[in-house]
Amino acid sequence: MSPRYSILATALLEQIAAGKHPVGHLLPSEHELAELHDVSRSTVRAALLQLQNLGVISRRRGAGTLVEASRPTATSAAYNQSLGTFDDLVQYADATERRVLEMADVVADDDLARRLQSRPGRRWLHVSAIRVRTDDDAAAPICWTDLYIDGDYAALMRRELPSYRHAVAALIEERHGRRVSEIRQTIRAAGLTDMIARTLAAATGDHALEITRRYVDAAGIAFITTFSLHPGDRFAYEMRLQRRAASGG
Template sequence: METRYAYVARLLMEAIADGRYPVGSLLPNEHALADQFAVSRATVRAAMRELQNSGLISRRKSAGTRVEATAASPASGFSQNLESIEAVQQFGAETERHLEGVADIVADADLAASLDCQPGRRWLRVSFLRRIPDSPAALPICWTDVYLDADYGDLLRERVASHSGIYGTLLEAVSGRRIVEIRQRIRAVGVPPSCAAALQAEPGSHALAIRRQYFLSPYSMAEISLSIHPAERYSYQSVLKRQGDTRSKPSS
């Protein structure tokens, strides 16, 4: 269930994004917002903290609450020391998602260890294949299970099928909070029998497993994705630079 402060924060975030509160403008005071949304001033203050943590507003005593310039062009990606082709494709339009199932899940001991969460935690699991568009004969790129915080399950379940972008942006929209960190782990595994047929791969054959944990402000884990990439369908590239080296890159 969506909390009251998250509801207020989400509606204010949408109003800022739509230009109803342009950059540099002042938001109504706490009393006015409490009346507008029929909530307490404490709820409004909690919503304001979320927007402030997200960099959308600044608050100064006697000066009001002002919409910041970052609200006009919020960051759409995350800088990483190492980048994978799949991670880049995930943010773009080069691959498409084929939904395989949506289910309510309670993490048992084994799943909790894979997700790095507490056993008994409830999630909405969304399972899908990624494919190259307009290439029906091409093998699937990966199988992914995305685990979304069950507190937002009712709101998310209505939208996951029609949402074409990454689920992190959908989670931000329904929670009214900003993703502040993504942690990534990559390890070698065998293709699990549970998704081998869908991937058209031999069970136990070489693959890479990528786990990404998404943290909403202020640092609460609200999404986890587990992706399985058969080895021959995955490429990983990194660039390492010596610190302090300012030489320009040679032309190709």
């Protein structure tokens, strides 16, 4: 028997194809869909993620779920996500599952300090984790992530991170009030080491996309830095660039 989220996704696809939810209109909210179909909100989220990966809908935090197409436009097994704002990144964290593999307290030596663009001697909590899709238990992991979190939050992370579903920055803001003012991001090509390749069910040396993100507070201090490795066939990064209207002269 198919999972409930898959059954719901199929039902929603049929409704969209039949014109019940027209292209350009919003779907009912997660809460409304859960009540209409007598399922949990987590089931609704998993179903919507399937539709999003098929190119049928797009989702924006605070703006609802927009119907983009009446039929699937994407068939790739890669995870395709548009990440243009901090809210998009939070939504990505909410729509996938982080699985913590290891935690260790570290003191930055010269090499690590350079990598983190910090100072030697600063304390960090190093977390190794993978991210997996919530809509396909059989799918290989999306990515491997090394997180370096300000050592002041080590106890909080050890206590709560393994079961916390949302972004690390959100947990720090909830418990300590320290907010992300800016995310500085770098993307480069990389290869997979033997250990990481085995964990991701990939081949050693396979091409990968390495995304570095530095989460900076209002004082300009990075208190989280993450290095994520995505096998090349499992993740597509989308960005929309808009031309600003010329000012009148």
